[in-house]
Amino acid sequence: MYFIAAIIAFGVLILIHELGHFTMAKLNGVVVEEFAIGMGPKLFSIKGKQTQYSIRILPFGGYVKMLGDQEKSDDPGAFNNKSPLQRLSIVIAGPVMNLILAIVLYSVIGSLGGFHLPIVDKTVPSSPAEAAGIKSGDQLISINGSRILTWEDFAVGVGLAKDKPINLTVKQEGTLKKYTLQSIVDKETKTRIVGVYPTAVTSPTILQSIGYGFRETISMIKQVFISFKILFTGGASINDVGGPVTIIKITRQAAIAGLIPLLTIVAFLSSQLGILNLVPFPALDGSYVLVCLYEIVTGKAVDENKVSFINTIGFTILMAFMVLIIIKDIVLPVNF
Template sequence: MSSIFTSIIVNIPYIIMALLAFSLLIIIHELGHFTMCKLNGVKVYEFSLGMGPKIFGIKGKETEYLIKAFPIGGYVKMEGEDSVSDDPRAFNNKTPWQKLSIVSAGAIMNLILAVVLFAIVGAAEGYILPIIGGVVPNSPALHAGLKVGDKITKVNKVNIDKWEQALTEFSNNKGKSMDIEILRDSKVKEISLTPLKNVKENKFMIGIAGLQKKMNFGETVSYGFNQTINSAKQIFTFFGSLFKGQVSSNEVGGPISIIRISEKAAQAGFTNLMFLTAFISVQLGILNIIPFPALDGGWIFMLLFEIISGKKLDENKVGTINYIGFVFLMALMVLVVIKDVVSPLKL
């Protein structure tokens, strides 16, 4: 018991960092909605971080800013969002384009945050060229004759332009013998080697490191956009696997799992936590544009229908549909949290 207590005490700073990172995603998302509400003249009653009982609140001129007990979401409570209001500043009395700008702002802000965080990581760590920057002693790479300065041009006849491509080919090789084409002193050379299995980490090792290079401003911005796009592709690939039944429940987690994973990332270093936060921000942005009632995507779908068809939807029916969707989402969230507690992800 004492060892568990000690472990919790030691990890408190990392847990706090994880909670702050998770809270940042929610604040940025809701800040997007809130800002567009103000720009479009919509009355906002509450800006809430978290769900459940109120812990702390500050009452502004019109809006109350709240922190609630459970850090698993947030919301901006607007006049006329779920019911019809005669107030000219109500959400339901704004044009479809104004409504669209408000409901889509949260997801857009999450994607912008991801670009910024990825760019900061790129500026801090630089990027890795497909050039060998180090060779591990007594490794397959050293025994095969690879040297610092060798540029990797092909792996198993696949052209290599980026270090990430080389890593992908190494991973896909699954420990079998591989052919690596390098450029050394302007001469092409082919080297064959077989990775060595690291029993402790249960993965195969070649024993090389790429050459790191610092980025200029333009490169950091490009890196931020590219990583955001790549993260989005990974998420859509995951959804594809999920719908095909290729993902087990053991690979799916909720807010508790996110905080636990973020805690591990914080222990590995601040840039690791920032990279993970950026990736989760992309996830949050994409999840919110799924066309499901009560999610931003549900609103986006209905508003686009209004704009394209020119037909106004029945606001009372829209409110009922969103209420049912909200109840379903809350029930799903409870189930996910229970799953997180009963059967947590293995880290």
């Protein structure tokens, strides 16, 4: 049952993403030939007035096939005959929908379970924080130059610093103060800490929950870029990269743990899916966004045959990478 819940949760992310593309395509008068959830052979399909709606066997993706999105068409309802601004709105709608979903889910999570603010509730006796002079009520502003919006931002910053000195800026009684302190390893959790407890909001208002939803989503977006930096600077290996199999396993574990853990992992994945799709790599939404922006700024049309060829290469690379990651997931599975 929990495995099915994980598949459904993963499917919702894809559905929301593709629904964004589909809705904006319809609003812009584009003919949508197929709306597919999943990849590979069709399990079943329903033919609408203009669009075929299908569920495919592999729950690892989806697509909206529009007239004129791969080959030129003279039909006024073709994607290629729409203005750059119209095409941009269609392409960007998928990632935007994922980011909106993340905000909504984090808002619900905050409303149901409360959340922590990056404000010091108390310090641990004899801890680095107490020794430095950090006090109850101090607002954590930045860590090693990175803005702190959520408690998670602070915790991640402490972890990334490892055994190096931490430059922390706090607002203490209305005045900005800077501290340099050294983290220590917690004996129980084996994670790095400086010895501060966050302020808990246990019964947030609707506006507080929505604010938390926005802040948490922004924080998750920041984590994407931090992850890229770690990956490309050699701080992570291929064993740290998880594919669809790993994602579904983790989602299943979250479902077993309860509603809030499940919503948390779905919100996290939705924010990641939204921002990663905006990366300007061929075949991703980000590459189409780049093309549309170029045409809007320069007023010049890009050769669609060249774009299609480049995207085909990009798609092939992505699929090859996906296959390797899935093999890695199976050969080196995540243990629970």
